[in-house]
Amino acid sequence: MAKQLGGAGLRGQVAGKTALSTVGKSGSGLTYRGYDVKDLANNCEFEEVAHLILKGKLPTQAELDSYKEKLRSLRGLPDALKEVLERIPKDAHPMDVLRTGCSMLGNLETEEDFSEQQDATDRMLACFPSIICYWYRFSHDGVRVDVETNDDSIGSHFLHLLHGEKPSELHEQVMHVSLILYAEHEFNASTFTARVCASTLSDMHSCVTGAIGSLRGPLHGGANEAAMAMIEKFESPDHAEQEMMGMLERKEKIMGFGHAVYSDSDPRNEIIKQWSEKLAKDVGDEVLYPVSVRCEEVMWREKKLFCNADFFHASAYNFMGIPTKLFTPIFVMSRLTGWAAHVMEQRADNRIIRPSADYTGEELRSVPPISER
Numbered sequence: 001m002a003k004q005l006g007g008a009g010l011r012g013q014v015a016g017k018t019a020l021s022t023v024g025k026s027g028s029g030l031t032y033r034g035y036d037v038k039d040l041a042n043n044c045e046f047e048e049v050a051h052l053i054l055k056g057k058l059p060t061q062a063e064l065d066s067y068k069e070k071l072r073s074l075r076g077l078p079d080a081l082k083e084v085l086e087r088i089p090k091d092a093h094p095m096d097v098l099r100t101g102c103s104m105l106g107n108l109e110t111e112e113d114f115s116e117q118q119d120a121t122d123r124m125l126a127c128f129p130s131i132i133c134y135w136y137r138f139s140h141d142g143v144r145v146d147v148e149t150n151d152d153s154i155g156s157h158f159l160h161l162l163h164g165e166k167p168s169e170l171h172e173q174v175m176h177v178s179l180i181l182y183a184e185h186e187f188n189a190s191t192f193t194a195r196v197c198a199s200t201l202s203d204m205h206s207c208v209t210g211a212i213g214s215l216r217g218p219l220h221g222g223a224n225e226a227a228m229a230m231i232e233k234f235e236s237p238d239h240a241e242q243e244m245m246g247m248l249e250r251k252e253k254i255m256g257f258g259h260a261v262y263s264d265s266d267p268r269n270e271i272i273k274q275w276s277e278k279l280a281k282d283v284g285d286e287v288l289y290p291v292s293v294r295c296e297e298v299m300w301r302e303k304k305l306f307c308n309a310d311f312f313h314a315s316a317y318n319f320m321g322i323p324t325k326l327f328t329p330i331f332v333m334s335r336l337t338g339w340a341a342h343v344m345e346q347r348a349d350n351r352i353i354r355p356s357a358d359y360t361g362e363e364l365r366s367v368p369p370i371s372e373r
């Protein structure tokens with residue numbers, strides 16, 4: 001059953017064209033440049049999908065090797081950026097750190113001309129994990145990590161910097177899947193933010209900085225952190241059910257459920273849920289995964305609301321030892337590909353995005369003298 005699309009929030013209104021992805025239209029429900037996300041998640045590394053989204057085609061082995069080599073060479077951070085990161089307090093939210101880091105990078109390595117858009121994007125793709133982990137390890141552990149690792153992938157680079165050791169094969173694989181699932185999603189709020197910014201002919205770093213701000217909220221990317229905060233309070237599936245029933249009765253929003261476009265399932269959920277189950281077995285979990293499954297059952301039974309991409313990401317990331325506040329920055333590391341590709345698409349066929357509003361204010365009136373107000 002298709003979701004009723006209309007009403008506030010521009011829901012269901014066509015606001016532009018894209019050749020990058022379809023949501024709720026074909027295959028399992030999500031396609032990137034014509035490939036089903038399930039197919040991509042089962043058969044590709046994230047860097048192949050980044051190449052597909054940003055450069056228009058799946059790479060050959062030689063193209064992939066050279067793309068990964070290029071990304072590896074771009075992991076270092078300028079000293080001025082490290083200095084800024086060192087001044088950000090420990091209790092800052094990592095999404096704010098990333099927003100500042102991206103903006104600072106735009107000052108140091110400004111995109112002077114649109115011909116630099118691919119290089120500016122590759123640089124961010126390579127160094128966002130460095131930015132987030134440099135700040136995290138400095139502010140939390142007091143160490144200045146060497147961010148120039150030789151790890152094979154963006155996901156393993158991130159886990160290596162975070163934990164101080166190379167990740168297991170399982171964890172590297174889960175990072176590939178997770179980054180693929182989060183990479184692109186048509187005209188979602190953060191991507192639309194990036195496109196609006198691009199439509200003024202602004203620079204790539206401004207578009208991405210704005211998009212990070214939009215992704216941060218709990219109704220969008222921030223939902224994976226909010227979901228974690230909720231499930232970690234539940235001691236058992238029965239406890240989860242009891243608490244969820246209370247939340248529903250109080251008409252509270254339950255993060256990680258529902259979607260603006262999908263009507264009865266988010267195709268990314270089935271995939272990340274399987275990986276969460278594998279990770280649960282790997283760590284011997286007997287609480288978080290069964291609690292998450294019960295939450296899913298209760299929400300469907302009571303409200304016909306389904307898990308979106310964020311819900312099982314919470315337990316999966318937790319099982320890999322990732323601190324909750326770093327969940328949404330991982331989303332950024334991935335969605336950067338979608339944002340940048342949309343910026344490029346907008347630039348290639350641009351008209352400034354400037355919709356209209358229905359006015360609901362006062363009728364025309366004259367300004368009274370200040371003594372009479």
Ligand SMILES: CC(=O)SCCNC(=O)CCNC(=O)[C@H](O)C(C)(C)COP(=O)(O)OP(=O)(O)OC[C@H]1O[C@@H](n2cnc3c(N)ncnc32)[C@H](O)[C@@H]1OP(=O)(O)O
Pocket residue numbers: 218219220221223252253254255256257258259260261305308309310
């Ligand atoms: C990667 C991502 O960004 S995926 C989205 C991540 N966000 C979340 O998980 C936050 C929780 N979910 C939500 O807030 C919403 O489902 C959104 C923002 C994702 C979509 O919003 P909308 O398109 O406006 O939702 P929709 O029209 O389906 O809502 C229908 C009804 O279900 C309710 N509803 C929707 N989601 C939820 C939820 N998670 N918990 C409780 N009730 C919900 C709405 O409040 C609404 O009720 P109402 O008619 O009484 O007002």
Ligand SMILES: O=C([O-])CC(=O)C(=O)O
Pocket residue numbers: 182184185187188189220260261308309
């Ligand atoms: O499309 C949306 O509204 C939100 C979403 O799932 C995403 O951005 O991945």
